[in-house]
Amino acid sequence: MSQDGRNLESVLVAMAGQIDWPEPSPQLEARVRSRIEAGATAVRRRKPGRPIGVLVVASILLLTLVVFPTTRHAIGDLLTEAGVRIGVIDELPTATPTDLSLGAEVTLAEAIEHVSFTLRIPGVPGPPDGIHLEGENAISMYWDGPILLTQRSPSRLYAEKRLVADTDLTEVTVEGGLGLWIQGAPHEFTLVDAEGDPIEVTTRLAANVLLWQTAGVDHRLELTGSLDEAMEIVDSMEMGG
Amino acid sequence: MEGRPLEENDLIERSRDGDAVAFGQLVRAHQQMAIRVAYLVVGDHAEAEDVTQDAFVKAHGALDRFRPGSPFRPWLLQIVRNEALNRVRSSKRRQRLALREGSDPVTSGAAPSPETEVVSSDERIRVLAGLDALPERYRAVLWHRFLLEMSEQETAATLGIPPGTVKSRTARGLERLRRQLGGDFG
Numbered sequence: 001m002s003q004d005g006r007n008l009e010s011v012l013v014a015m016a017g018q019i020d021w022p023e024p025s026p027q028l029e030a031r032v033r034s035r036i037e038a039g040a041t042a043v044r045r046r047k048p049g050r051p052i053g054v055l056v057v058a059s060i061l062l063l064t065l066v067v068f069p070t071t072r073h074a075i076g077d078l079l080t081e082a083g084v085r086i087g088v089i090d091e092l093p094t095a096t097p098t099d100l101s102l103g104a105e106v107t108l109a110e111a112i113e114h115v116s117f118t119l120r121i122p123g124v125p126g127p128p129d130g131i132h133l134e135g136e137n138a139i140s141m142y143w144d145g146p147i148l149l150t151q152r153s154p155s156r157l158y159a160e161k162r163l164v165a166d167t168d169l170t171e172v173t174v175e176g177g178l179g180l181w182i183q184g185a186p187h188e189f190t191l192v193d194a195e196g197d198p199i200e201v202t203t204r205l206a207a208n209v210l211l212w213q214t215a216g217v218d219h220r221l222e223l224t225g226s227l228d229e230a231m232e233i234v235d236s237m238e239m240g241g
Numbered sequence: 242m243e244g245r246p247l248e249e250n251d252l253i254e255r256s257r258d259g260d261a262v263a264f265g266q267l268v269r270a271h272q273q274m275a276i277r278v279a280y281l282v283v284g285d286h287a288e289a290e291d292v293t294q295d296a297f298v299k300a301h302g303a304l305d306r307f308r309p310g311s312p313f314r315p316w317l318l319q320i321v322r323n324e325a326l327n328r329v330r331s332s333k334r335r336q337r338l339a340l341r342e343g344s345d346p347v348t349s350g351a352a353p354s355p356e357t358e359v360v361s362s363d364e365r366i367r368v369l370a371g372l373d374a375l376p377e378r379y380r381a382v383l384w385h386r387f388l389l390e391m392s393e394q395e396t397a398a399t400l401g402i403p404p405g406t407v408k409s410r411t412a413r414g415l416e417r418l419r420r421q422l423g424g425d426f427g
Contacts, residue, residue: 008368008415008426012387015365019388020339022286024272024293032268032297033261107299108323108401113306121401123378127326236378 103133103140111139117153117217123236147223149233153216172210172227174234179212181227210234249313257304268297271314274389275321278399281384282325284338292328296321315398322399338369371421379414386411 111131112119119139121128128141128149138152170181210221210230221230249270255263272293279296280289300320307316372380385396386407393411397404419426 008419008422009387011364011368011426012383013390015368016388016390018365022276022280022289024276025290028272028290028294028297029265029268031294032301033265035294035298036261036264036301107327109299109303109320112401123376126377127329 103135105130105132107131115139115151115153117151118215119151120237122149122233124233145223145225147221147225147233149222150218150220152218152220170227174210174212174231175214177212177214179210181230182209182211183227250309253304253307253309253313256301264297264301267313267317271317272297274314275318277389278318278321278385279325281338281381281388282322283328288328289325292325293321296324299324312395312398315395318399319401338373367422368418371418374421375414375417379410379417382407382410383414383418 106114108121108131111133114133115137117137121141125143125145125147129144130142132140132142134140134150134152138150140148140150142148170183172179172181208223208225208227208230210219210227212219212234219234221233223230223233249267252263252267256267275296276289276293279292280286283289283292296317300317303320307313372383375383381400382396385391385399386393391399393404393407397407400407402410
C-alpha cells in the first residue's frame with residue numbers, strides 16, 4: 001500500500017497506544033512508603049577507579065617545549081583566564097598505569113546541585129559512564145574510551161600542565177572564544193594552588209586536551225581522539241540545569 | 242496535574258514534613274508516567290518498575306531541594322530518567338521497546354477512530370527500529386514528545402534541556418527518521 005505523504009508525527013502518536021507499556025505494580029506505592037519509613041535510600045552504584053592503560057607513557061627525556069613565539073602571549077592570557085598554567089619541564093616521570101583519581105560518583109541531579117554554575121551535558125558520545133565530584137564547584141564526566149570532561153568554576157586552584165617537546169599547542173575557536181588544543185606527546189597534569197604547590201598527589205597523564213572557557217566556566221576535555229571529535233562533543237553540549 | 246496544583250503543593254509540603262501517606266498519594270498520581278519514562282530508557286518491564294521505585298525514594302530524599310510552586314512532574318521525571326540512565330550505564334545494555342500483542346489494527350480488524358492513523362505491524366516495526374537507530378539526543382526528544390505526548394516545555398524540563406533545543410531536535414530528529422524510513426512518510 002502506498003504511504004506517500006503519511007504524516008510521521010501522527011504515526012508516532014498513534015504508535016504510543018501500541019507500545020507494550022509496563023503498568024506499575026499494585027505494590028509499588030507500598031514499597032516506596034515502606035522504604036521511606038525505614039529510612040532506606042537507593043543503593044548508589046559506585047565503580048572502582050578506572051585504569052587508563054591506553055594513556056601509559058614511557059619515560060620522556062629532556063626536551064624543549066614547542067610553542068610558536070607569536071602565539072605564546074595569547075596562550076598565556078587564555079591560560080590565566082582558564083585557571084591553567086603551563087610549565088616547561090626537562091623530563092616527565094616514568095609513567096605507570098595510573099588511575100584518574102576521580103572523586104565520588106554522583107547522579108546527574110546531584111552533580112547539578114553540587115555546582116553553582118549551569119552544568120552542561122554533551123549529547124555526544126551519549127550518557128556518561130560516570131559523573132564525579134571534583135572538589136568544590138567542579139564536576140567531571142567520564143566515558144569509557146577514555147574521555148574526560150571537567151567543568152570547573154574559576155577558583156584559587158589552578159590546573160598545571162607540564163609539557164615536553166612533541167607536544168603541539170594550537171589556538172582554536174571554541175564556542176566563539178579562544179581555546180587551546182594540546183596534542184601530541186603525553187603531558188603531565190596536576191592541580192596546584194595559587195602558589196604552585198601541588199594539591200593532588202596523583203598526577204593524571206592526559207591524552208589530547210581541549211581547554212576553553214564559556215560563560216565563566218573552565219572546561220577541560222581530555223580524549224585520545226582528534227580535534228574534530230573534541231569539537232563534535234563541544235557542539236553537542238547542552239544546558240543541564 | 243492541571244486543576245489541582247494546590248492539592249499537589251500541599252502533598253509535597255506534608256511529604257517534606259515526614260508524611261509518608263501524603264508521599265504515597267504523589268506516587269499514585271505520577272507512577273504511570275514515571276514507569277513509562279523509565280521503560281523508554283531501560284526497555285524492560287521489571288527493570289522499569291525497579292527504577293521507578295528507586296527514583297521515588299530518591300525524589301523523597303531530595304524534596305528539600307524541590308522549589309515550591311514549580312512543576313513537580315518534570316522534576317520527578319528527570320530523577321526517574323537519571324536513575325534509568327544510571328541503570329543502563331551499569332548494565333551496559335538497553336533493550337528495545339516492545340509492541341503489544343494483537344495491537345495491529347490492520348490484521349485484528351479493529352476499527353480505528355477517524356482521527357487515528359492506522360499503523361500496520363510492519364510500519365511500527367520499521368519506525369521503532371528507525372527510532373532506535375537515531376542518536377540518543379534525537380531519540381529521547383521524539384520519545385517524550387510523541388510516545389509520551391509531552392509538551393515541549395515538559396520535555397525540556399524532563400530532559401534538562403532548553404525548550405528551543407527540544408524544538409530544533411524534534412525537527413532534526415523527524416527529518417533523520419524520515420530519511421531512514423526511505424521517504425514513505427511526509
